[in-house]
Structure formats: structure tokens, C-alpha cells
Amino acid sequence: MTVTDSSNSSRNPAPGGGADRLDKINPFRVMTVMQRAAELEAQGRKVIHMEVGEPDFTTAAPLVAAAKAALDAGHTGYTPAPGIPQLRQKLAEHYQQNYGVSVDSARILVTPGASAGLMLLAHLLVGPGDGILLGDPAYPCVRNFIHLVQGRPLLIPVGPAENFQPTVAQLETGCDARTTGLWLASPANPTGAILDRGRLQQSCDWANSRGLHVLVDEIYHGLHYVDDMPTVLEVDDSSFVVNSFSKYFGMTGWRLGWIVVPEAFVEKANILAQNLYISAPSMAQYAALAAFEPGSREIFEQRREAFRQRGDYLRRELAAMGFGLAEAVQGAFYLYADISRFSNDAEQFCQQMLEKEAVAITPGTDFGEHRARQYVRFAFTTSMENLEEGVARLRQALGQT
């Protein structure tokens, strides 16, 4: 097994800029896909979008109504840096009701998107030179936030054999003398893979025995299609959580997330929140209060069921075509598909599917280095009709008609 210290990669420096760490931050390849897709659409072609990590549903009506009511009530000013107390209380209740864990609302900070939550936690937890263990593939911004605070992402290559989640044996091998943290994601992007309760517990136990902090990205919680979906707080109260209203709650454009930190880090986290972003958007916080009403929950569950059906359909069809896939969709709205039967160059493969058949998907190279050219990510964030059209086009492109 090879562990890659990705801080060694380099690119051209920004003109005149003094910040070397930017050399390690790459643009997302999916942006190239999206730009070319937009060009094709401008030429009149219909593109099937399976590249975008954003639900196709607009925000649910009860949340929109709550935002409008908040605007009418004049809630247009800053809120306290960690969020309005009633939303933090709702989140504490959410942990109690849905996971059976008791979390003091003082430990929950509402953030302007999970991005800001990750940024805050990176500043809170990672010093220059600190090694942070994380899976490869993974959501690319996580690696980049670690670079931005001068930390060292220690990438653990994961594949189907490990259900795309690092094992304790791999972590043990990847850990060096200056490793200070373990960052996990479950369900993960781009794979949808879930770390089951037993493995989650083992990972935390191992990290605690090493004195490492544990951070878990839980932003796809709610969008899971397995029976048991534990938060890390159930197995390790000393861990850090980042979560979001974007995915299950369908609030991407509102920029709202939250983090949970241990009691001892509350004060520092609050100071960072004040400095980094003052507060999360006010009307988004009031809108989110309505997310915990039964009527909203019903809408979210209907949407989850739609995602489940789409994922099952797409997985079955792609597997029949010869894409390498896990046996079931576990979570999120992604399929991470092995294309080695068709190509050894994911970027070229994505380009070909787009040019030939106007099907937009994301190359694995956006998510890491481990076998990245052998994988592509399909997002089932479009209608069943579009997925069916996409499947037909892929068959055409692959000569399977």
C-alpha cells in the first residue's frame, strides 16, 4: 500500500502572489465539463447533466415560506456568530430524536455552508506541518482546506475491497510522527460509501489511542439507503462533525451548514466564527427552522425515496453496460464507476461522452490520485426521464445498441 503525501505536488505560482500553498490547489475538472456542456447547450443540444453534486429539487415550500416570513419580520441583520439560538436548539433535538445522542446546543455552531464549517475546523485543528489522514478518493475541497492552513493531507488509497473507506490497518501504516488528525466522510463523496458502525467505532478507538482528533463529514446524512446510519457522536463524543442543510434539506444556494465541536473547543470556535464570517445568512437560518416541521420531513423523505429509485436504476443499467460498481447504492447521490473496461483515461472518457452524446459526468481525477483515471462519478441529481435518456446515449456511445 502506498500513502501519498499530496503536499509535494506543485504547479505554477500565482503571478506576483506570495502564497505558495495556492500551488497545491487545483481547479475542479468538473468546471471544464460544465463549461463545455454550457457551450453545447448554447448550440442547441440537450445535455444530460450527471456531473453536478446538487439536488435538482428546489428548496421545499415550507422553508421558502419561512424565509419570506422572516424577511417580512425584518430579520435582515447579522445574527449571533454561532447562529440563532432556536436553530441550534432544533439541531440539538435533531441529534436526540434521530440518533439518540445528547448534544448541548452550545457545542453546535451554525455556519455559512459546510465550506465555512470545514474552513473553521481546519483553522481550529490543523497547524503547519500537521499530517491529516483521509481517504483517496475524497471531496477535493477537504484536501485543499488542509493545504490552505499549511497542513499535510496524508491520502490513504481506498477501493472496493475496503468499501472505499480506510481500514485501521491502512491508517496505522499511513500515520507518521507528525500526524494529528483523521478526517472521514460517511456517506462519502464521490463514492456514496458508508462507514458502518463497527468500522466507525474501530476508527475512533484507533485515533483516540494515537491521540489524534477525529473529524467526520456527515453532509450526506439523511440521504442514506441502509438501515443503520450512525453519527460519529454516537460512538465518540470527543469527535468533530461537519454537516450541511444543502443535501438532505435541499438548501444549497442558501449557504447553511453546522459543525459540532467538543466542549473544550467551543470558545475558540466562536472566536473563529466571529472573525471568519461574522454570521451565517439570517434568512437561511429562519428558513431552516421550518426544516424540522413534520410537513417538511415528509417532503425530504419523498425526495430521498426518489434518489433511492434513481440510484438503483442507474446502478443496474451501468453495471449491465460493464461499468464496475458496488453491489448497492449506500448513500449520497453518486455512483463511482470503474471504467477500465472502456478506457484508461477518465478525463478523455468524460470528454468523449460529452462530445459524442452530450452526457456530462465527472472524471475521478477531481477526487484524488489513487486509480483516479480509472473512475468517473455519476450524480443522479436529475429526473428519471433524463437518467433513462442518459443511459440510452451511453449505450450508443459504447456501441451497445
Place this chain on the structure above:
Amino acid sequence: MTVTDSSNSSRNPAPGGGADRLDKINPFRVMTVMQRAAELEAQGRKVIHMEVGEPDFTTAAPLVAAAKAALDAGHTGYTPAPGIPQLRQKLAEHYQQNYGVSVDSARILVTPGASAGLMLLAHLLVGPGDGILLGDPAYPCVRNFIHLVQGRPLLIPVGPAENFQPTVAQLETGCDARTTGLWLASPANPTGAILDRGRLQQSCDWANSRGLHVLVDEIYHGLHYVDDMPTVLEVDDSSFVVNSFSKYFGMTGWRLGWIVVPEAFVEKANILAQNLYISAPSMAQYAALAAFEPGSREIFEQRREAFRQRGDYLRRELAAMGFGLAEAVQGAFYLYADISRFSNDAEQFCQQMLEKEAVAITPGTDFGEHRARQYVRFAFTTSMENLEEGVARLRQALGQT
């Protein structure tokens, strides 16, 4: 003249956290004032709030209506990372119409608040060890963003003699071999001081001759009470600007700002935007489109006139009481008042005013180190009636009845 390298200060480390730079980030003293004010209010006392840097006006009706229309139209998703094109175009027109400068909209990136803009620019421009010249006093987050990217804030002490803005002679003295940038603010917080066109030009010329980048915080533009309020882009097209919809446009809680970068930095800035925050809030961007309608402008100008009247009144009354003040309010909604006739301890003075008379103001120690205990900041972000009440209470507290 003494130049302070504020990176030498230190505090206790976060428990278990590996990030030493946090030791340089202090909580805002104003938070203590606000918490105590809330306690007094809970006891039934009426507090006169002159501590808060936020307009008391809610967001103007045309902007709220535009946000609601955007919600109805389903604009609840992510936008492009640098913002919706139509808003960037409006901002380009804003520079043309109000300042007579031509700025390509590609150089304008919409950000989730000026905070995110400053964060992005800190990552773009400041490497570890880089010295950044800035005035003392100044908005504290600026210094903290520099700390967070491992730069060195080089604080130039400024006072009434320099109109609270650094002179070229001071910059020359303060510049060291590893200085890479000059960060200015005009109108400035906490002083409201404006760098006039001649001095702005001189500062840029000096920085350019030294090979330093120039960044100007222009978030209080529009709230100026002088005839000539140049943007730095008029005198130096190679400079960086951070601006906001929070103050003049009255959109604090929406979290919306923008930055302007030179052409050569556009690509790197876009990559950082994608990584740091994905996009600014969608509905805030659509709301902001309405800010450029004539009806909205009229509201903003009425509010500016209200701020002017409040500022003039408060300056006159405070000066009559013996506070040391500039001869006129130049910009923003702040008065930075010398209290040396009453006290040599601004924090104690603020505490006394709050306990004795329930008047909330901010100690100078939130804004830097230079003579900070000799100053307090008054924000005239409350009604004229409240200001009159505040003045009467201050007279009482100071034994001037």
C-alpha cells in the same frame, strides 16, 4: 514612531489544537459589552446601543421584494462561484457610472460577505512570513486574517495628526525586507477617516515603487460625507478592492460582498472561490440586483442623509462634553473619541458607562494597540431619539448636568 509587529503577541493555546496562529486571534471586547447589555435588558433596563457596527435600518423593500421573487422563481441553488453574471455586470456599471472607471466584470467576484472576500484575498496575496502594512487602529478581523495565513501584520500607529491614515513617510519606516503588501481602508473603521485622492495616489505610487500589492477596504463607500470619495481603482488599476452590500446597501444579514482583482489574478481567485465557499447565497445575489434601481438608490441616499445628521449631532455633543474628536465626520457611521479627559482605561470607561447609565460603546482596544486605551468608538447606528437619550445619560455619568 514605533511600528509594532503584532505577530509577537501570544495567548494560551487551544486545548489539543495544533494551530498556533489561533493564539494571536483575540475575542472582540465588544462581545463582552453586548453580552452585558443583553443582561441589563433582561433585567428591564433600556440600553442605548452605540456599540454595534450595523445599520439600524432593515433591508430596503425593493431588495426584499426581489429576493421573494427569486425564491418564487426557484433560484435556491448554487450560483457560479464568482456570482451571477448579471450582478457582476451591474457592479461593473456601478464603477463606470459612479467613479468613471472601466472595470471588466470578469475582474469582479461576488463573495459571501466582505469577510469571505478578505479571506480569499489573504489566501491569494499573503504567504507565510509576509509583512503587510496596515494602520492601527483598524478593523480587527483584517489583522486576524493576516495571522490566519501566517503573515505578519505590520501596524502603523496613526492618530489625528495623520487623519488616522498612514503617511508615506510612516509606510517607508514601517516597511521591512519581507513586506509584500499595503492594506488600507477608506472610509475606515473605527475612525470614519477617508484617505483623500492625493494621499491615496501617493500611497499607491509608493507601494508600486516598492513592488508591494495594494488592497483597499472600501466597504463604507457610499456612506461618506465629503465631496470626493475616490475608489483606489481610479488611481491604481493594479490594486485589489474589497467591498460589501452590508453598509450603504443595508444587507448585513444576507452576507454579500464583492472583490475586484487585477486581470492576472482572476483565474486563481476563481479557484479559491470554488474551494473556499462554492458560491455566495443565491437569493442575496438576486436581491442585490434591485439595489441598482433608482427607487432603491433614493432609499439609500435618504438613509445616508440620516446618518450624516446623526453623526453631526453626536460629534457636536460629544465634543462639547470634552471628548476629543475630528472636526467633521468623514465617512462610515463611527466616531472615534479620545477619552483622555475622563479616563486612561477605555475598557473600564465603557464598563462604567454601561453599568451606570446603560450606554453601550466599544473600547479602542478592539481595534489595535496604538493609544487604544485612550479611545472609544461610538456607532451612530441608532435613532436620533436614542442618540439624544444617550447624550443625556453620558452627561449624567460624567457629572455634566
